[in-house]
Amino acid sequence: MSNVVLENNVLQEKPGYKIMEISLPIFALISVIVLAATYMGVLPKGMIGAFPLMMVIGAVFNEIGNRTPIIKDYLGGGPIVIIFGAAALVTYGILPEKSGEIMINFMKGEGFLDFYIAALICGSILGMNRKLLIKAAIRYLPAILGGVITAMALVGLIGALIGFGAKEAILYIGIPIMGGGMGAGAVPLSKIFSEALNKDATEMLSVMIPALALGNALSIVAAGLLDKFGKNRPFFSGNGQLLKNKEAKLDGQEEGKKEESNPVDYKLMGIGLLVAVTFFSWGRILEKFIPIHSYALMIISVAVFKAIGIIPRKYELGAFQWFRFVMINLTPTLLVGIGVAYTDLPQVIASLTPQYLLLVACTVIGAIVGSGFVGALLGFYPIESAITAGLCMANMGGTGDVAVLSAAKRMELMPFAQISSRVGGAFILILATALLRLFM
Structure with a gap:
């Protein structure tokens, strides 16, 4: 964690690349925890499980879309990559079926x-x-x-x-x-x-x-x-x-x-x-x-x-x-x-x-x-x-x-x-x- 230091037992961020205004090392740590819970099958049901998974996926695809040439200039950037990228993750079984059900229920069942x-x-x-x-x-x-x-x-x-x-x-x-x-x-x-x-x-x-x-x-x-x-x-x-x-x-x-x-x-x-x-x-x-x-x-x-x-x-x-x-x-x-x-x-x-x-x-x-x-x-x-x-x-x-x-x-x-x-x-x-x- 080159741009994160420990000061008085508290993580302090240095200036550098950020996702969601979170430094890359800390965002990576958050993502590892969320994805570990997802693939271990212990991601909580309801919004408490849907929120972290959807926020992490959305932030990553948003960065990709907003920084990829042609896509960012002509195809809508982050939004279109988020939508079709997320659809692909569930359609092709990259994410566990249970996590897809949690997100679908959050969108439809929980409103x-x-x-x-x-x-x-x-x-x-x-x-x-x-x-x-x-x-x-x-x-x-x-x-x-x-x-x-x-x-x-x-x-x-x-x-x-x-x-x-x-x-x-x-x-x-x-x-x-x-x-x-x-x-x-x-x-x-x-x-x-x-x-x-x-x-x-x-x-x-x-x-x-x-x-x-x-x-x-x-x-x-x-x-x-x-x-x-x-x-x-x-x-x-x-x-x-x-x-x-x-x-x-x-x-x-x-x-x-x-x-x-x-x-x-x-x-x-x-x-x-x-x-x-x-x-x-x-x-x-x-x-x-x-x-x-x-x-x-x-x-x-x-x-x-x-x-x-x-x-x-x-x-x-x-x-x-x-x-x-x-x-x-x-x-x-x-x-x-x-x-x-x-x-x-x-x-x-x-x-x-x-x-x-x-x-x-x-x-x-x-x-x-x-x-x-x-x-x-x-x-x-x-x-x-x-x-x-x-x-x-x-x-x-x-x-x-x-x-x-x-x-x-x-x-x-x-x-x-x-x-x-x-x-x-x-x-x-x-x-x-x-x-x-x-x-x-």
Whole structure:
């Protein structure tokens, strides 16, 4: 341990290479302990076992992705390596099966994804400038519509030209990709299709999943490419800011200065945690009475409360500080869970035929072009509009939103990403019903 010394019986770090701001020797020691517990079969169940394993894996793959040429510059860097690297570890048996079960249960059974998304939605909305939120929301839905129309038109046209069929390309590739993810998109879509076509819903779902998975993967890659393009063409990029008028810039800068001037307060962070999970519960309550996904209802509720201005500033600041803590410290951890629990690697690989890949790519490109163009007409930065209103419609819902925004280095756009995945996803279900009646 050349850059760690023992002083007064306490390990002292010297300056040097660090992972997660931990010196390499100490991080290596932590990793050895965690991996020893994993392979010995004594890794604790629940979050106490999932957290250390996922944090170690996420940190290592994040370093690899952020330091590997081409990957770091064009393919999204750390996030894409974390997701597919973690998926490979479990798929090919490199990690013990028991550890995979612990991580999957942590993500799905114990609700870590919901916990993370709740923090991001509440904190990012409540931390926004109120005027900026109102101005952006009014013009956002047309940008989503522009992306959907362009994506459907392009995939249908190319499907017809290559002999796949326009109707088949739209229904089996375009619609599932733009459908808002798995639970809120592909699953209800499979039921809609099965009833309309008199086929088994499981069969329909097996047709949709490869498109969904590939669309999600290409969306992550495209997000990294758009970030790179924005750095080379600053005119098209707001660097994480959606609106491009001067007033929005001033509002955003003013809000940023306010947040930066507030020191971290641990009690406020605790309040923020409670606010986030309470709003999540409120969304679930509303879902019982309103046939819209609870995430969408949560977003609408938080946005309405913010727009009206009835939440005391203290609670808004607490939610913002909690969101920042979760985003900075737990994003790589979550991406590991996405790879392990939500990425079917064999299915993605099996679908990699040139024809299928072309149609998936056309859908994603259509979403980018349509939402970027319409967004620009409405006063948005084209790249931010393409990422949120386009790619966050074409990815795998909440998990895809995190991966796409992470690859694009624009996590502060999570509220708009969630509007795309949830409200936009609900629109796709309606569109699918209408198209099935039209085509059949």
